[in-house]
Amino acid sequence: MEEKKTKKRVDGDSEALRLLDLQLSLKNESKISNWLCAILAMGFIFTFAILLFVTPDKEFSAEENRTLATFPEFTKETFFSGEFGEEFGDYMADQFPLRNFFVGVKAASETLQLKQTNNDTFINGDFLTARNDYPDEKHLETNISAASVFAKAAEKRGMKVVAALAGRKMDVYDNKLPGAYGSYYSDRIWAKLDEIASEGELDYLNLRAILRDKSDERDDLYYNSDHHWTTHGAYIAYCEIMKELGEEPYAKEDFNIEVVTEEFFGTTWSAAGVKWAEGDKIEFWRYDDDMNYTMKILDKAGTFEGVEGFSYVEEDGLKFAETKGFYVNKFLSEKDKYAAFIGGNFGLTKITKDTDEERETLLVVKDSFSHSLVPFLARHYDLVLVDLRYYSKSMINYAEENDIDKVLLLYNMETLTEAGYLKILRSGAK
Amino acid sequence: MVFSSLEFLFLYFAVSIFIYFAVPFKLRNFVLLIVSLVFYGWGEPVYVVIMLYSIVVDYTCGYFAGKYRETNKKKAKAAVITSAILNLAVLGFFKYYTFIITNLQLLPFDFLQAIPTFADIELPIGISFYTFQTMSYTIDIYRGDAKVQKNITSFGAYVTLFPQLIAGPIVRYQDIDDQLRDRPHNIDLFASGIRTFVCGMAKKILLANAAGELWDHFRVLSETNATVLGAWIGLIFYAFQIYFDFSGYSDMAIGLGKMMGFRFKENFFYPYVSKSITEFWRRWHISMGTWFREYVYIPLGGNRCAKWKMYRNIIVVWLVTGFWHGASWNYVLWGLYYCLFLLIEKIFLLKWLEKLPRAVSHIYSLVVVLFGWWLFVFEDMSAGVTYLRYMFGQGVTAFSEPGVTFDVLRNIVFIAILCIASTPLPRTLYYKIYQKNQLCRCILAVVAALGLVVCTAYLVDSSYNPFLYFRF
Numbered sequence: 060m061e062e063k064k065t066k067k068r069v070d071g072d073s074e075a076l077r078l079l080d081l082q083l084s085l086k087n088e089s090k091i092s093n094w095l096c097a098i099l100a101m102g103f104i105f106t107f108a109i110l111l112f113v114t115p116d117k118e119f120s121a122e123e124n125r126t127l128a129t130f131p132e133f134t135k136e137t138f139f140s141g142e143f144g145e146e147f148g149d150y151m152a153d154q155f156p157l158r159n160f161f162v163g164v165k166a167a168s169e170t171l172q173l174k175q176t177n178n179d180t181f182i183n184g185d186f187l188t189a190r191n192d193y194p195d196e197k198h199l200e201t202n203i204s205a206a207s208v209f210a211k212a213a214e215k216r217g218m219k220v221v222a223a224l225a226g227r228k229m230d231v232y233d234n235k236l237p238g239a240y241g242s243y244y245s246d247r248i249w250a251k252l253d254e255i256a257s258e259g260e261l262d263y264l265n266l267r268a269i270l271r272d273k274s275d276e277r278d279d280l281y282y283n284s285d286h287h288w289t290t291h292g293a294y295i296a297y298c299e300i301m302k303e304l305g306e307e308p309y310a311k312e313d314f315n316i317e318v319v320t321e322e323f324f325g326t327t328w329s330a331a332g333v334k335w336a337e338g339d340k341i342e343f344w345r346y347d348d349d350m351n352y353t354m355k356i357l358d359k360a361g362t363f364e365g366v367e368g369f370s371y372v373e374e375d376g377l378k379f380a381e382t383k384g385f386y387v388n389k390f391l392s393e394k395d396k397y398a399a400f401i402g403g404n405f406g407l408t409k410i411t412k413d414t415d416e417e418r419e420t421l422l423v424v425k426d427s428f429s430h431s432l433v434p435f436l437a438r439h440y441d442l443v444l445v446d447l448r449y450y451s452k453s454m455i456n457y458a459e460e461n462d463i464d465k466v467l468l469l470y471n472m473e474t475l476t477e478a479g480y481l482k483i484l485r486s487g488a489k
Numbered sequence: 490m491v492f493s494s495l496e497f498l499f500l501y502f503a504v505s506i507f508i509y510f511a512v513p514f515k516l517r518n519f520v521l522l523i524v525s526l527v528f529y530g531w532g533e534p535v536y537v538v539i540m541l542y543s544i545v546v547d548y549t550c551g552y553f554a555g556k557y558r559e560t561n562k563k564k565a566k567a568a569v570i571t572s573a574i575l576n577l578a579v580l581g582f583f584k585y586y587t588f589i590i591t592n593l594q595l596l597p598f599d600f601l602q603a604i605p606t607f608a609d610i611e612l613p614i615g616i617s618f619y620t621f622q623t624m625s626y627t628i629d630i631y632r633g634d635a636k637v638q639k640n641i642t643s644f645g646a647y648v649t650l651f652p653q654l655i656a657g658p659i660v661r662y663q664d665i666d667d668q669l670r671d672r673p674h675n676i677d678l679f680a681s682g683i684r685t686f687v688c689g690m691a692k693k694i695l696l697a698n699a700a701g702e703l704w705d706h707f708r709v710l711s712e713t714n715a716t717v718l719g720a721w722i723g724l725i726f727y728a729f730q731i732y733f734d735f736s737g738y739s740d741m742a743i744g745l746g747k748m749m750g751f752r753f754k755e756n757f758f759y760p761y762v763s764k765s766i767t768e769f770w771r772r773w774h775i776s777m778g779t780w781f782r783e784y785v786y787i788p789l790g791g792n793r794c795a796k797w798k799m800y801r802n803i804i805v806v807w808l809v810t811g812f813w814h815g816a817s818w819n820y821v822l823w824g825l826y827y828c829l830f831l832l833i834e835k836i837f838l839l840k841w842l843e844k845l846p847r848a849v850s851h852i853y854s855l856v857v858v859l860f861g862w863w864l865f866v867f868e869d870m871s872a873g874v875t876y877l878r879y880m881f882g883q884g885v886t887a888f889s890e891p892g893v894t895f896d897v898l899r900n901i902v903f904i905a906i907l908c909i910a911s912t913p914l915p916r917t918l919y920y921k922i923y924q925k926n927q928l929c930r931c932i933l934a935v936v937a938a939l940g941l942v943v944c945t946a947y948l949v950d951s952s953y954n955p956f957l958y959f960r961f
């Protein structure tokens with residue numbers, strides 16, 4: 060008997076619901092709203108299905124700075140292994156019509172749920188900061204210990220070395236992060252850095268601490284929408300670096316501040332997806348003769364071919380793109396406007412002043428944080444900029460062969476914990 | 490293919506539904522069969538063969554079971570047994586073979602070590618569901634609960650029916666027999682299907698996926714930086730994930746079915762509002778519970794027999810239920826765990842629970858269910874034990890850390906949404922608004938369509954990986 064009862068109760072639940080459902084669709088016969096529902100939903104699906112296949116594929120997304128998936132190869136093998144089906148999903152997602160609009164819709168939905176972050180990016184009004192609780196300490200160890208080996212070797216050869224390490228936005232502006240989150244993780248990784256640096260006897264310039272001290276009074280040291288520091292932030296770093304190098308930095312008054320765009324939407328803006336956030340302004344800090352400089356960029360791929368103001372020269376058997384000054388204005392009309400500083404990331408860039416006066420040469424081993432610093436440093440030195448992510452040669456040998464007088468290692472915490480890029484600094488360094 | 494993907498919605502579904510309604514009714518089962526096979530073969534084309542095998546086996550067995558059930562009971566029974574053996578053999582091989590052999594190899598007999606384990610064979614998606622469905626056909630015929638389906642296309646359409654192919658509900662043949670022969674296609678059912686589908690999709694994408702991401706985050710974090718709060722909240726997010734994932738999927742299946750004129754039964758009925766474990770299992774994965782009751786528990790004698798036999802039957806059913814969920818010991822334990830609570834409740838606890846305040850019995854049920862999920866989620870049981878220790882403060886670095894606290898705080902609204910969505914409240918509210926007037930119904934239609942847009946946004950975004958720093 061009991062068995063029957065159980066059965067009845069189970070089916071009772073679903074049956075009741077089924078009946079209710081049925082009743083509703085019969086009693087409140089509502090042709091209009093049902094047609095509306097069907098037309099809207101199916102209209103949406105069919106419209107986008109058709110758009111997806113008639114709109115031409117894009118190869119590259121500037122928003123995300125990556126190549127997009129294109130139509131997957133269809134062969135018997137890829138089909139039967141299921142590979143085709145899998146890649147087809149990537150293709151559809153990457154080429155989906157109005158992709159950026161949908162990314163914004165998702166960000167809006169997350170914001171409405173008060174989630175405070177989207178895609179691991181803190182959203183505080185227009186101020187967007189990448190979140191990283193546990194950056195890789197092993198990479199940090201690899202990089203810092205290699206840097207200290209290199210610094211010793213360079214000093215032994217009579218070069219002055221400054222290692223300047225900059226903070227990420229979350230390191231400097233923890234006052235703009237949610238209170239519960241604070242600076243715990245940031246302090247943690249910088250304490251680790253201190254530990255590794257003192258083990259390797261590397262005396263570094265802590266730009267995080269310097270900028271963080273100023274972060275209460277100034278909210279414009281880093282871009283709201285990007286992970287880089289602003290030109291103002293870079294200027295403060297420049298002053299400190301010059302002191303370390305034993306020279307007097309130029310005063311703020313010695314520059315003409317020129318706002319070149321107010322619509323810079325950078326990397327954290329892309330990640331957060333908050334299409335409604337305001338863009339940043341980018342400043343060029345100009346001075347009278349700042350076009351009397353020659354910049355040569357090692358450019359194997361021919362990125363600057365046909366770009367106004369560029370010509371190509373050969374040097375040591377390598378192809379360099381050559382131009383006047385430090386700014387590549389064409390990037391100001393593209394997505395990645397920060398690339399207007401020295402044209403973006405390249406393995407080797409040389410900057411000299413068009414003059415007969417004797418100038419010292421500064422080797423800058425760096426990531427992209429140095430780019431907005433270049434106009435300041437170039438006023439004092441001829442520069443050789445090396446990005447070890449794209450240029451891997453023994454730096455100590457390079458420094459010796461090219462009559463380098465001083466060396467600046469300039470990295471931010473993100474790059475230091477991302478991969479062991481600096482490992483190559485050990486090469487030849489004894 | 491899964492429903493919660495762009496290729497399903499904007500390619501497969503768009504094309505299938507178009508063809509389905511473009512052809513006359515007579516051909517619709519055939520269209521269903523073909524598109525379902527494409528659906529199934531999308532990710533693993535080879536396994537379509539198993540599906541065809543399953544169709545042929547039960548079409549034949551069902552035919553003989555029907556032919557002889559009046560005249561020759563023995564032969565009819567043989568047909569049922571053949572069906573069971575052939576289906577369970579496939580299920581057994583793909584799902585349990587490796588597990589059984591690797592466990593046997595723990596025994597100290599040399600000849601066992603020589604048996605290949607085929608550890609890299611992948612489980613064909615949905616095999617647990619469709620083998621059960623096809624078996625139910627032959628059994629229903631034998632019992633006289635359904636008529637023989639002479640049309641192999643229609644039968645094939647039943648077996649492969651793409652809406653419930655991957656994750657249920659398990660549709661018994663007797664429930665769908667008539668609908669295969671004739672079913673209504675009208676705008677009311679179609680629109681109702683869209684609403685159910687969108688609701689399921691929202692559950693899956695907006696709730697389950699988001700909760701799942703958090704669960705993954707906390708689980709991975711616990712491996713290096715375990716905290717008490719992180720362990721608890723992680724498991725709670727998992728409990729939400731599995732419910733919304735599973736019930737969302739069922740809703741999508743039911744909705745798709747409705748669009749094509751099928752009426753499937755509800756599969757979940759707000760299990761997290763239960764006030765006892767007995768009640769929980771009446772509300773959780775109803776079609777599976779029904780299947781095991783109809784085809785295992787009752788044939789064993791159910792409870793119309795001696796008390797000890799009834800207890801034996803319950804234990805057998807729960808052993809099998811647990812094992813059905815996966816070929817790993819933790820699922821077996823999970824089944825027995827529930828068996829234990831169900832027996833205790835049957836013997837005395839249920840009566841007590843009914844007298845206790847609702848809140849108390851509700852909390853009791855939720856706690857039991859939560860630890861049930863703990864058993865369920867860790868196939869590696871030593872990892873599970875470690876996780877449990879974290880929950881009780883053993884081997885943790887701290888009670889919480891800023892990132893964990895922040896993640897809890899920033900998800901407060903989300904957690905509230907999850908809790909409310911676990912109750913019948915939204916549905917009640919929905920029906921109230923729906924019944925009000927025409928305008929309200931039209932607004933709800935727009936809301937459903939917008940739901941689809943938001944779900945699409947999450948699907949598009951899930952592939953959105955800004956590669957911030959450079960590109961090789």
